Amino acid sequence: MKTFKFKTPSLLLGAMLVATMSCSDEFLQVAPTDSLADAQVSTAAGIDGLLIGTYSALNGVFGNRFEGPNHWATGSVLGGEANKGTDAGDYGSLNPIQRYEASPVDPNNDFNNLWRARYEGINRANKVLNAIANSTELNAANAARLAGEARLLRGHFYFDLKKHFNNIVVFDETVESADIALLPNNGDAWAIIESDFQFAYDNLPGTNGPGRVNKWAAAAYMGKAKLFQSKFGEAKSWFDDVIANGTTSDGQAYALLDDYAQIFNAENDNHAESVMDVESANNTGSTQNANWFDDLNYPYNTGSDGPGNCCGFFQPSFEMANSYRTTAEGLPLLDGSYNDPANALANDYGIEADEPFTEDAGPLDPRIDHVIGRRGIPYLDWIEHPGKAWIRSQPYAGPYSPKKYIYYRSQENSFTDGSSWIRGYATMNYTIIRFADVLLMAAEAEIEAGSLDKALEYVNMVRARAANSEHWVKEYDSDENAANYVISEYTSFPNADFARQAVRFERKLELAEEGHRFFDLVRWGVAADVLNDYLDYESTLLVTKFGGASFTAGKNEYMPIPQAQIDQTGADILTQNPGY
Template structure:
């Protein structure tokens, strides 16, 4: 049974931190109160305990699903990869968010919880750094390593805030608590992010133990930070180092797994593709140490024949499914024709579960059936997806179910935690950065950087596609070696120019990283969010008329989410400034 001592410890210490030494819920406005004696946290064990509490904030602090590290709402749903799913009345505060009508007055406290949760992580990292600075019991080597971990985590929390809200409050461990409420949200976030990640890279070992960050995680995140700032030459340098020299925290050379599906299997956690992840466990006394943020994201009403038995959220979009259409040459349809009537993936929208349905027989990228649950296709080791029987409201959410980070029938009660209201608390680790992501970011840097190589970008993209083309690991019919669909995929023979290469890399990220929470942030940093998302809305509204009709993405506003009004009300608008358009 998979139960990590590391994560169990984080639960206990995380609870202690929240209760006794962390800042209050509105910690930017209320000074933190220490109740642990300095002697208790000045030892190596004490400081490591504080650090584990910082790690626990990766998984969320306040129990709101927007805090989860996978960004299924803000990255995938808002990025057009998925619909909210279920029905209109369930978690209705998500409805305006997916229509790009988010409000600073947040009825479900979603954005406020995300804001607070990430700053709680920063506060915990700062507490670790202060304790290290005040300790006389640490060796120089231990102080450097522990500081490196804390600063890597702080850099991640700031990065996450930056890509969501842009205008954020920035402070380090030297800022007195009483001054936090006076800090405006126009801080230089990139400077502290880069400083933290450079320190982490310089001071962390390559092998640091599974579940802990290492220097290569810091290097990959630094490359990503450079990419977000369009510093492509610098990003390339960092990615080159990671690809050539990087190893996981438990010492495995970075590599793509042979089997794409095993990236998301709890029995295969801490594998060669993990660059930076969030550890998960069960039987710890709290389901918050499992993937609690995914508890809604299972097919609806599955009973004993499917996972979770709740709740029908996070349904892949029509547009996302169509993206997996390939031509007879096995390449994606980069011209956008995948949404045409001739190429759209055949689905059972409007077909009752007991009515006959003929499956799609045209060429598809095999990753579609690792990412999207479709009628007639085996759903892991459960049953063939039965279609409408597992969909709460097809007219509202469409015909598809999510399939990544879903547990297997064989893992029920061993890799799940059934101690709460649903069976759907699974314990596969969520991977924040995986090696395929690094390869595709590196390919992007090769295309955009002065002196970059289109041939190298081609090599990286084809490495990812080559793994997907391994027919041994395509989805098969139950009790058969027959493929479950007409899978056709091939490598690119060349990138004839930068424009073609750019389109290919961006689309490959969509196919490879689909439903993993990256898409919206990619579209924004590429400067194509309005174009792509308004096209998505136009197409999706032809299917789900009542849901998306009249929705639109507004340039200059919807690239970032609103600063929570609850925070502005406490500090005053002279301190925290609302983002444009809200």
């Protein structure tokens, strides 16, 4: 699915309509002003313009990096896959957040802007639905289709709020704006999420044209919503339908790509693995249409030899890198021994870029070098990662760089937008749900409500793609593998406990750095144990960052309700989450 970027006059009209009709920044407090009359936006063109504005909210609204769809901070940093990176002084408001010491009084308004942006998306969806209800131009089929798109998007925004804040305000298009400010944050979010996804599934076609959501995106999202509620049997039914029948909006049957790296290549956007994604665009007059939310997440100080030149954020953790260690037979170390000194990856931590370094020679899952930039390994088509020269502060953030959603040297100025303060904003689709994610969610549902053999089949489908040696990272100008890659499929899942461990670890390896990990740990009920182990390990290496940090069960599973919202609406209406 794409976010339209207002490239034509008619789409620009849609953007203008949204600008005049959307609610104020503080959605719970101030009524919208300067609204156009219903008749002006209830035309077919007006409704489509409003809907385009709703799609655009997937990419964020107010320009705060927590609004981005990739959740690199809340999903990956809080999930232990990465740390903030850079140094202690840069974006200092993230320092307490990554230590699980977030405050409702957020000096950078990160949580407040995330809250505001998702409710802005909901308000835009509701405007579309009201305009459809008031329209005399639309036939029944078009009205149902457009409403299906708006409701799927609204369900997405509510789902995002639910997984971040848990206790949220819930309303639909029938609630008057004056009454919204009186609603407490204890609404039944799952009810409206499921209702929206069901409506979208029932009313959207399988093929809905480029840039539009379709019924299969709704079905996959419904399965995910069921899984988050531990409704495993219902989730299994939805995933069964998606796996057997699902197609992209342009009619491609869902499938795993042969080449893992092509999932994150702008030249291969809208591929068969994409279930629901957000499209980027370049040279539109605003880098807001590119992957602006990743502008900090390039290796540091790369010069012309690397992408971006800034800023060294989002550095993969030691724990995440070690997780790609395999046995000699090519299976993961599910017992956690990958962090043991005998198994931990050799890295250049503390070694100057001009000093000799011996690369790790042990067996590794080949996905590591599609996910993590590490010294001596080709960094896409740039150069071999030089180590410390591309790291702002190793003692603070470790030796690794991010590698997913980074643009290639050959794509600079064609698939990047260099019109702002860094050399290139990548313009590749960010995937909210992809087919490998669906298979692994389906495997979870099979373990709890179906068949261990079916779960094994799904996990092995994902591992078989990773085992395609044709697409492993090679040395430059050579067919030689860049590292000792060893991976194999599981021969069996002997029991449900082993199967759960295997599926959960496979999600960690396959979906690393894509913003899912923290929310997975919370829904599995293991966040405190896993993340405190992570903190204990990382603090032995990055003591100044993580020493004394801890995850508090019953509190840190959810973000604080922004104090700014409570102050404006009233503590008698909005209540703070436990522990804050």
